[in-house]
Amino acid sequence: MAKAANIKTLKIDGRDVSARQNETILEVARENGIFIPTLCTLKGLSNVGACRLCLVEVKGTARLQPACVTRVEEAMEVTTNSERLQGYRRAILELLFTERNHVCAVCVSNGHCELQSLAQKLEITHVHFAYRYPEAEVDASHERFIVDHNRCILCTRCVRVCEEIEGAHTWDVMGRGIDAKVITDLNEPWGSSQTCTGCGKCVHVCPTGALSEKGKSVAEMLKRRQFLPYLTQMREEDRS
Amino acid sequence: MSENGKRTIVIDPVTRIEGHSKITLHLNEQGRVEDARFHVTQFRGFEKFCEGRPFSEMPALMARTCGICPVSHLIASSKACDALLAVRIPPTAEKLRRIFGLAQVLQSHALSFFYLSSPDFLLGLDSDPATRNLIGLAQVKPEIARSGIRLRQFGQQIIERLGGKRIHPAWMVPGGVSAPLSVADRDAILAGIPEVLAIAESTLEWFKGSMEKFREEIASFGNFPTLFLGMVKDDGGLTFYDGKIRVIDAAGNTVENGLDPAAYNDYIGEKVEPWSYLKSTYYKPRGYPDGIYRVGPLARLNLADRCGTPLADQELAEFHELQRTAVLSSFHYHHARLIEILYCVERMQQLLDDPDILNKHVRAFARPNCLEGVGVAEAPRGTLIHHYKIDEQGLIRWVNLIIATGHNGLAMNRSILQVAKHFVRGDRLKEGMLNRVEAVIRAYDPCLSCSTHADGHMMLQVQVVAADGEVVEELRR
Ligand code: FES
Numbered sequence: 001m002a003k004a005a006n007i008k009t010l011k012i013d014g015r016d017v018s019a020r021q022n023e024t025i026l027e028v029a030r031e032n033g034i035f036i037p038t039l040c041t042l043k044g045l046s047n048v049g050a051c052r053l054c055l056v057e058v059k060g061t062a063r064l065q066p067a068c069v070t071r072v073e074e075a076m077e078v079t080t081n082s083e084r085l086q087g088y089r090r091a092i093l094e095l096l097f098t099e100r101n102h103v104c105a106v107c108v109s110n111g112h113c114e115l116q117s118l119a120q121k122l123e124i125t126h127v128h129f130a131y132r133y134p135e136a137e138v139d140a141s142h143e144r145f146i147v148d149h150n151r152c153i154l155c156t157r158c159v160r161v162c163e164e165i166e167g168a169h170t171w172d173v174m175g176r177g178i179d180a181k182v183i184t185d186l187n188e189p190w191g192s193s194q195t196c197t198g199c200g201k202c203v204h205v206c207p208t209g210a211l212s213e214k215g216k217s218v219a220e221m222l223k224r225r226q227f228l229p230y231l232t233q234m235r236e237e238d239r240s
Numbered sequence: 241m242s243e244n245g246k247r248t249i250v251i252d253p254v255t256r257i258e259g260h261s262k263i264t265l266h267l268n269e270q271g272r273v274e275d276a277r278f279h280v281t282q283f284r285g286f287e288k289f290c291e292g293r294p295f296s297e298m299p300a301l302m303a304r305t306c307g308i309c310p311v312s313h314l315i316a317s318s319k320a321c322d323a324l325l326a327v328r329i330p331p332t333a334e335k336l337r338r339i340f341g342l343a344q345v346l347q348s349h350a351l352s353f354f355y356l357s358s359p360d361f362l363l364g365l366d367s368d369p370a371t372r373n374l375i376g377l378a379q380v381k382p383e384i385a386r387s388g389i390r391l392r393q394f395g396q397q398i399i400e401r402l403g404g405k406r407i408h409p410a411w412m413v414p415g416g417v418s419a420p421l422s423v424a425d426r427d428a429i430l431a432g433i434p435e436v437l438a439i440a441e442s443t444l445e446w447f448k449g450s451m452e453k454f455r456e457e458i459a460s461f462g463n464f465p466t467l468f469l470g471m472v473k474d475d476g477g478l479t480f481y482d483g484k485i486r487v488i489d490a491a492g493n494t495v496e497n498g499l500d501p502a503a504y505n506d507y508i509g510e511k512v513e514p515w516s517y518l519k520s521t522y523y524k525p526r527g528y529p530d531g532i533y534r535v536g537p538l539a540r541l542n543l544a545d546r547c548g549t550p551l552a553d554q555e556l557a558e559f560h561e562l563q564r565t566a567v568l569s570s571f572h573y574h575h576a577r578l579i580e581i582l583y584c585v586e587r588m589q590q591l592l593d594d595p596d597i598l599n600k601h602v603r604a605f606a607r608p609n610c611l612e613g614v615g616v617a618e619a620p621r622g623t624l625i626h627h628y629k630i631d632e633q634g635l636i637r638w639v640n641l642i643i644a645t646g647h648n649g650l651a652m653n654r655s656i657l658q659v660a661k662h663f664v665r666g667d668r669l670k671e672g673m674l675n676r677v678e679a680v681i682r683a684y685d686p687c688l689s690c691s692t693h694a695d696g697h698m699m700l701q702v703q704v705v706a707a708d709g710e711v712v713e714e715l716r717r
Binding site: 105106141148218 | 292293294296297299300301304413414418605607633634635
């Protein structure tokens with residue numbers, strides 16, 4: 001039982017809520033059934049605040065704060081769903097769609113994609129920015145898996161799960177800005193990676209069709225993530 | 241009117257066909273048609289689009305080449321992928337794919353016959369263009385319009401039942417299908433069969449009875465000798481899913497039999513004319529353009545020795561009686577389509593009555609074992625060829641598609657010229673004349689959007705161009 005001093009009380013969207021002191025705004029919101037859209041965060045992995053979808057307004061600060069990495073504070077007043085935030089979130093998603101080639105209709109993850117379902121949830125019907133149509137590569141050199149950079153949103157879940165849970169650190173990010181991409185080892189074909197254990201965790205934490213199992217047809221790539229919280233717990237117990 | 245009196249007529253866009261295209265009729269000094277050209281003007285290189293993609297995505301990707309006959313592409317593409325895997329798919333999967341294909345032929349033929357062409361037959365080729373459509377038809381002959389709607393709906397509902405709502409692209413997959421047929425779905429399809437069978441029969445009766453009225457059209461709608469090409473079963477029976485390629489000549493004599501569809505390149509040549517994106521094919525041994533051949537319903541019935549279902553077999557025998565040689569007029573595509581509808585319904589019943597259709601083993605798993613694969617099927621409009629090459633990783637490196645409308649390209653061109661010469665007079669143009677030019681194209685039911693792999697609706701224009709290049713008449717609806 002936490003000590004009373006460790007309990008914080010705050011307001012989210014006008015509702016009084018209480019939280020443990022180390023919790024993030026996102027965790028507290030979720031405990032209270034308040035929806036904040038997210039893409040890069042995943043329970044069981046560290047948070048990097050990469051996608052910026054979870055931005056919220058905190059009274060008294062001019063800057064928007066990413067809910068996944070911002071800790072609660074006493075008497076904080078958080079707004080999660082203002083018109084301004086809705087506009088930003090849509091813009092972020094639209095930019096993600098224009099940045100690479102997300103052709104949902106023929107994607108292995110069609111119907112099981114976090115990017116797609118979030119866009120549906122936020123009622124995105126049009127993209128108001130010009131598509132870039134980059135020539136992104138597909139690496140199918142691995143025995144069992146495919147990385148399709150056309151569908152990658154650089155959430156870095158693969159990088160984190162590989163380092164933090166599997167301990168292999170096969171994945172990393174190379175390049176900056178628009179040239180950034182996830183790589184295996186020192187930007188070698190996945191199939192010739194020395195460090196990859198072939199565990200497939202990266203495939204299953206990937207929110208889109210960027211990482212998939214070979215031979216899957218359109219809409220057939222279902223991702224299973226139930227394993228993650230258990231694994232995290234086990235690893236932590238090992239360390240202690 | 242130009243100075244020397246030569247003019248050209250352009251029909252653009254041809255209404256009630258799929259895709260975007262244009263017909264140009266060139267007139268001479270006397271106002272008579274001298275030349276006709278069928279242009280397909282839109283282009284989107286689907287072949288290029290697929291390069292670098294994992295082969296396992298191809299069926300769904302290919303289904304997107306065409307909004308009208310996605311199932312045919314699913315079948316040909318899945319078969320090409322089966323060839324890459326080098327597996328034999330489970331027998332039940334094959335039967336389910338067959339039913340899927342038959343449902344597609346049924347609904348596509350119903351669309352072509354009832355929605356697109358029957359207004360011409362029932363309201364007349366010279367009737368008011370404003371009401372010469374399904375809605376106009378529904379006012380005059382509601383029972384025919386209803387029949388068409390019912391048949392099409394029946395086919396579409398089967399596709400939905402098997403493939404999921406809005407053609408779930410994942411149902412047909414390399415190695416088979418992703419889910420077996422449920423008892424409920426089988427029973428629901430079977431329950432609908434008596435009704436659609438009756439519709440198919442009565443429509444045929446009515447159509448055969450009214451053929452007298454179209455003597456002039458039968459005589460001039462692409463009525464000329466060509467070869468015919470398509471797949472038949474090993475026993476010479478009608479097939480849509482698989483078989484060997486047979487070629488016959490205009491006299492009805494077999495030119496080739498038992499050709500391997502995968503070796504199409506040995507006997508089918510491809511040529512792109514500068515005025516069109518449509519890839520026209522020809523039978524190689526006879527060269528270009530003498531190797532002109534036709535595919536699709538007319539060709540299939542000319543080629544088939546039998547259908548293998550009782551009612552369709554009777555109709556086929558009658559069909560073969562139309563002419564002692566092969567049946568040559570493209571007007572009879574309509575007739576052939578109705579017989580095929582009948583066959584589809586009967587054949588589906590046969591397949592669904594087989595208890596093995598409920599077998600749960602419907603998918604074979606394998607990795608690619610061949611770097612090259614060809615898949616061929618008979619689509620509603622004719623022989624459909626998908627040919628892929630992949631690299632060691634299973635990524636597509638090269639794609640070639642030959643689509644029914646491409647096979648018929650040469651014949652369509654020649655048919656337009658024949659009709660135009662017969663019906664069109666440059667000095668006293670009437671809408672009905674140009675409608676006949678369009679009608680002959682509709683007889684082929686060309687799906688232009690997929691033959692050029694372009695994204696388009698039913699559009700085409702007819703342009704009359706004088707000898708000096710001046711456009712004197714333009715029809716665009
Ligand atoms: S979920 Fe917070 S930044 Fe991505």
